[in-house]
Amino acid sequence: MQKGKKIIAIGERDGVPGPVIAECLESAGYDVVFQVTECFV
Amino acid sequence: MNFENQGVIKRLADQYGPENLTVVLGNGEANGVEVFAETVTEGDPSYAGPLAGVALKIPVYHILEEEVLSTVPEPLRQEKLQLSSLVIDVEPMHQVLEASREKL
Secondary structure: OOOOOEEEEEEEOOOOOHHHHHHHHHHOOOEEEEEEEEOOO | OOHHHHHHHHHHHHHHOHHHEEEEEOOOOOOOHHHHHHHHHOOOOOOOOOOOOOOOOOOEEEOOOHHHHOOOOHHHHHHHHHHHHHHOOOHHHHHHHHHHHHOO
């Protein structure tokens, strides 16, 4: 995945939630500009 | 993808430029991933949301794909993603998303 891109993290309640994706990618040096957790029920 | 999130992505694309954005998904199942990818590359396939007819061409990855996972520091990967890696079958999603990225 290309460095320097701004990240839109769309997590899922029954998968990996948005805040976890955001935390992991911020630690990897990415700029997370939006994170959300979708719920398909 | 729900309309509210489509609207947010459209605004972010206007603000930063779609070429500077990447979408990272956390879906638990492959079902729906193709529609997500199509929505932010070619536009909303239902033609009902804010991204209807808007081809943003934003690349889409899954957090558990090796290309993404390998960038996450090891301790955090173990703490936050190891369990998900065991229960989520990422390979079908990887195939769909890789095909989507190759079309960009």
